[in-house]
Amino acid sequence: MALLDVDDVVVRFGGVTAVNEASFTADSGLITGLIGPNGAGKTTCFNVITGLQKPTRGKVTYRGRNINHWPVHKRAGHGIGRTFQRLEAFGSLTVRDNVRVAHDIHGGVLSWLRPSAANVDALLDRVGIAEYAGERADSIPTGTARLLELARCLASDPKLLLLDEPSSGLDEAETDAFGELLKDLAGEGCAVLMVEHDMDLVMSVCDEIHVLDFGQIIASGQPAGVRADPRVQRAYLGYSETDGDTAVIEPVTGQVAATGGQHRAEVPS
């Protein structure tokens, strides 16, 4: 059984079906991508897994236990860590203190008995932002702030790491280093589940990819197979290579676009 099993999850917001019978897994030692056009339901899936959003239907199983009724803090305490699309650091604290707060909260009462400085500095070094340790979090570049988010998350020693668009704001070299870091984390046994629009990164680091479109999983598998899947090409481009050059294809699902204005991202290549 996989570490995380999302089973037949449905989330409705009034008349909008944000997630529609989605089933997928993420497992220890693997990097799993959750991709899809804007409004496809990716963040809502993350919210269901972390407990911020109650599913209308379906089940989330973590380490073999149904966690549907677990509150957010209990999930976090059991090793489900998450970064957000919107940066959530304490702007008036230094980069180091941001990570120290996360580290000490995770350690609970015992954290007062053991010094956190060495661990915190090691984490900053690991994600590549040690040089910013003494800077206020609201003064650092966006890409650096994303890495700070990751360091804060890693301070809680997650077994399942959910990353929401972690590479946005990173330059090419930073993205390459970030990809290597993800592989290292997975190599240490962490389960990484990543929502990401940078298809080069997704295709190069993911072991498995699930593609959401209009709330439904339309394809799952290894990167090469997903990239070649006509349903994925239609979801991203509106047409597939197998349809011929001039074909104009209707959206993959018959459902009305949930956002009323879906962005079609570049096809995975």
Ligand SMILES: Nc1ncnc2c1ncn2[C@@H]1O[C@H](COP(=O)(O)OP(=O)(O)OP(=O)(O)O)[C@@H](O)[C@H]1O
């Ligand atoms: N709290 C909410 N109330 C109503 N509708 C919502 C709510 N949260 C999300 N939605 C809608 O659900 C759908 C899925 O949104 P979601 O943010 O999960 O998509 P996404 O794939 O993460 O998009 P993006 O890539 O733009 O972040 C969208 O139509 C969105 O407008």
